[in-house]
Amino acid sequence: QKEVEQNSGPLSVPEGAIASLNCTYSDRGSQSFFWYRQYSGKSPELIMSIYSNGDKEDGRFTAQLNKASQYVSLLIRDSQPSDSATYLCAAARDNYGQNFVFGPGTRLSVLP
Amino acid sequence: NAGVTQTPKFQVLKTGQSMTLQCAQDMNHNSMYWYRQDPGMGLRLIYYSASEGTTDKGEVPNGYNVSRLNKREFSLRLESAAPSQTSVYFCASSRGNSYGYTFGSGTRLTVV
Numbered sequence: 001q002k003e004v005e006q007n008s009g010p011l012s013v014p015e016g017a018i019a020s021l022n023c024t025y026s027d028r029g030s031q032s033f034f035w036y037r038q039y040s041g042k043s044p045e046l047i048m049s050i051y052s053n054g055d056k057e058d059g060r061f062t063a064q065l066n067k068a069s070q071y072v073s074l075l076i077r078d079s080q081p082s083d084s085a086t087y088l089c090a091a092a093r094d095n096y097g098q099n100f101v102f103g104p105g106t107r108l109s110v111l112p
Numbered sequence: 113n114a115g116v117t118q119t120p121k122f123q124v125l126k127t128g129q130s131m132t133l134q135c136a137q138d139m140n141h142n143s144m145y146w147y148r149q150d151p152g153m154g155l156r157l158i159y160y161s162a163s164e165g166t167t168d169k170g171e172v173p174n175g176y177n178v179s180r181l182n183k184r185e186f187s188l189r190l191e192s193a194a195p196s197q198t199s200v201y202f203c204a205s206s207r208g209n210s211y212g213y214t215f216g217s218g219t220r221l222t223v224v
Contacts, residue, residue, distance in 0.1 A: 032210040043202055043215040044155075051210070088155070092209035100209050104154040 002027040004091050004103035012109045019076040021106050023089030026070070030091035030101075033065055035074045038086045038105065048074060079110045114138050118203050118216035125193040125223045133188040133219050135203030143206045144186035145170075145213065146178060148199040155202070161186055193223045 003026045013019045021035075032051050036044035050056045050063040050072070062075040072091075076083055086105040093099035116137045125131055137144065146158040157170030161180040175197060177189045186205075190197060200220050204213040 032212075034212045043218050044213075046212045046214070049212055090212075092212075094209060100206075100213065102155045104152075 002030075002091075002093075002099070002101050004089055004101045006087075006089055006103040006106045008104060009107040010109050011106055012111055013079050015079060015081060015110055015112050017079050017110075019079045019083065019108055019110065021074040021076075021087050021089075021108065023072040023074075023103055024070055025072065025089075025091040025101070027091060027093060027101070028067075028070065029093045032092040033063070033072045034090040034092070035061075035063060035072075036088040036090065036102075038088060040085070044088055076108075079108075081110050081112050084108055084110045116203055116205050116214050116216035118201075118219055120219060121217065122220050123222070125190075125221065127193060127195060127223060129193050130189065130191050131193065132190075133201055133203070133221075134185070135187065135216055136185045137203075137205040137214070138184065139205060139207070139214065140183070141205035141207045141214075142183070143208070144180065145204040145206070146176075146186070146188045147202045147204065148172065148197075149202060149218075150199050158188065158201075193221075195223045197221065198223045 035048040038044045048063040050065045056063045060077045064073045088105045089103040119134045142163045145160045147155045159178040161167045164183045203216040206213045
């Protein structure tokens with residue numbers, strides 16, 4: 001059973017702090033990794049993708065991948081109340097088909 | 113640029129009634145997916161279509177049928193709705209797993 005695991009939270013951070021969201025995956029064949037943001041009552045929105053070991057930065061967001069440890073993380077710098085949402089981690093193996101696994105999500109709350 | 117369009121946005125059904133959820137994408141994606149999302153259960157794949165003319169079962173296909181009408185459209189049918197099918201349904205499309213998925217806005221279905 002291919003799994004992606006995340007702490008359900010809620011993770012609470014003060015405004016302006018760094019929020020750190022973590023994810024582990026079980027399938028060593030996973031090649032692509034994604035972070036989705038889902039506001040309450042809305043659909044998931046892709047915010048970051050990462051394919052190689054190391055860090056990938058996009059604005060206030062940094063995704064980190066360590067394939068040896070089967071670990072993916074998302075850092076949100078200068079967290080804002082508008083970042084309060086559920087963050088879904090996903091791992092993909094093949095290019096087509098159903099080999100795309102979502103984690104259960106971590107709820108982030110940024111406190112003003 | 114509409115992306116993935118789902119209809120309807122909300123629906124209330126009585127047990128035993130049938131209905132079809134419609135999904136269309138204008139991004140020329142090959143693959144399309146139907147997910148349901150329930151509190152505490154995360155996103156669960158119902159059916160997917162890797163390419164026009166093909167459909168396959170996902171994790172929770174029982175009680176559902178799908179039709180890939182053409183490259184743009186992928187519909188989900190509930191033949192005899194049950195209260196256990198009360199959920200939020202998301203359609204998604206992709207040009208390949210390594211590119212991530214684009215989600216529609218969702219259909220909130222209640223079966224009474």
